[in-house]
Amino acid sequence: MSLILILEQVLNGLQFGVMLFLMAAGLTLVFGVMGLINLAHGALYMVGAFAAAAVAGWTGSFVLALIASLAAAAAAGALVEVTVIRRLYDRDHLDQVLATFALILIFSEGTRWLFGSFPLFLDVPDYLSGPVTLPGGIQYPLYRLAIIVIGLMVGAGLFWLIARTRIGVQIRAGEADREMIAALGVDISKLYTLVFALGAALAGLAGALVGAIQSVQVGMGEPVLILAFVVIVIGGIGSIKGALVGALLVGLTDTLGGVFLPRLFALLMEPAAAASLGASLASMLIYILMAAVLLVRPSGLFGGSA
């Protein structure tokens, strides 16, 4: 196995991690600030991808498609918050899970009703398609590099927003003590809608970015949602930094595990059995990682003591 292949796989792991971060950031914000378990986060990811595919189909512009994905997911998020989620903050987690699960079904069937059962077409724009040669002779798709860059930029923007702006202060304060900031005169319901729409917009952006290299279809959000939950549990619920570290850890573990475990087993057994056993074990790897992290730090890497 050459160094180039290993480096390429590390890049792949990074890119996957960055994409997971976009999903997990919104999820962890919503859980941290509002104490809400939002299973419908994957549906917002799907909304972003479908909006992007539709707009790219009409206008042919990928930039417009990305903007549409942000706007559509944020609008869907705000709408859902005002009409449904707002009634759930005081309920227990089981009610939240039930209601947001219902939202998944409504979004899925609604999307099917609008766009049909067959996958939509969304492609990488010409100026980002094809591979580039990196130093050291690594051939790597330009689009995936762009995802890494966009993801890191969004991450930096988010840190700036949380750490340096007035809204960020309110979000952090809301996380620490909801009643108190309401008593201090902050319009808490507006803040909640804003946070929810922000999380939704990030999920929608992830859906659009990934939709260009995957299939845009109903139900695309649910597998990612499970991984995003793993990420925020590893990172510590409510922590953006935790979401970033957790996402990169999960991305790298999943990618590198899937590549190297079968090769490791191939040293010990015949190739077909090694491929099959290695693939099975590799798909468990992130859950083993999660269990190990929870064993050492029960509230996640950057979680509070709550």
Place this chain on the structure above:
Amino acid sequence: MKILKSLAVATAVSTLALAAQAETKIGMITTLSGGGAGLGVDVRDGFMLAIEAAGRDDVEVVIEDDQRKPESAVQIADRMIQSEKVDIMTGIIWSNLAMAVVPAATAQDVFYLSPNAGPSALAGKRCHKNYFNVAWQNDNLHEAAGAYANDAGLKNSFILAPNYPAGKDALTGYKRMYGGELAGEIYTKLGQTDYAAEIAQIRASGADSVYFFLPGGMGISFLKQYADSGVDLPVVGPAFSFDQGILQAVGAAALGIKNTSQWNKDIDNAANVAFVADFQAKYGRLPSLYASQGFDTANLILSALDKADVKDQDAFRAALEAADFDSVRGDFKFGNNHHPVQNIYVREVIQEGDVFTNKIIATGLTDHADAYASECNM
């Protein structure tokens, strides 16, 4: 969920305008929601096209959505068999669901006709007199692809498939016919959508070609990422990643790729020409191989009902075995294990106007039976 299901039943019931005392009841369990819904919708639409064209008021079809979940498929099957008393069942797309439903159904004296899934376990030792597969045994299309790879002079294939029963059947089938070396063999996760790691391994492997079995959305993801990666080795696959439902989503990335199928819209016989035209007129899209399989399944059932009453199981079974219907595939007959013996073609992805579709370029395997037939003692 309950509401959705009863809605599905209600629509099925209302579209049929069935007679109160239908004599034959057919239960269809297929995937109509979630990621795999395109396949189930095609099977259902093809099936209902044939049933409605027959215009019989003594046949009732009950359609339910399994959501691609084995546990809900089993529940629906139990209800259909025990309270709705269906005579014939059909519809399941996925092999893992078929394995959960079919053995129990056939053991309770219900006929099961598979319009898609053909797991090897049900073709060999566990074959059953009441189980018929109208599509193919899972290995078949992959065997044809292996044979094609030999003809095309490919000598060092990199092969990959998802880690589930049909994925294993796929690579087994390919290797059964393919005579060259393997540059690599990977099982991916079922439902995986990112193939960057696999593509990097393909690039580093020194392969001269890639064979992959990734049905539905998995195939779309793989093809788009493969086209974008700069790896330009020839790709071969079974029809499942190049069916009419997903080609538009893949776009130009699929052009020129060779894939194997038992059916295509350009097979020249009267039944097929009429099927393609009627399907397009009714649903406003081109049929896929799944639609053709649903259509053939319905016509097989109708042909057997013309000869025998479904309550007379032995006579009805004999009528099914005769397969006396005009298949859109042309010649169609069953082997001793009730799986098709049929031609499998090599197709190429082409563009007609702004629609991506397939055309047949060669016959891969002629009158091909599956490898498990000899293990079946009925």
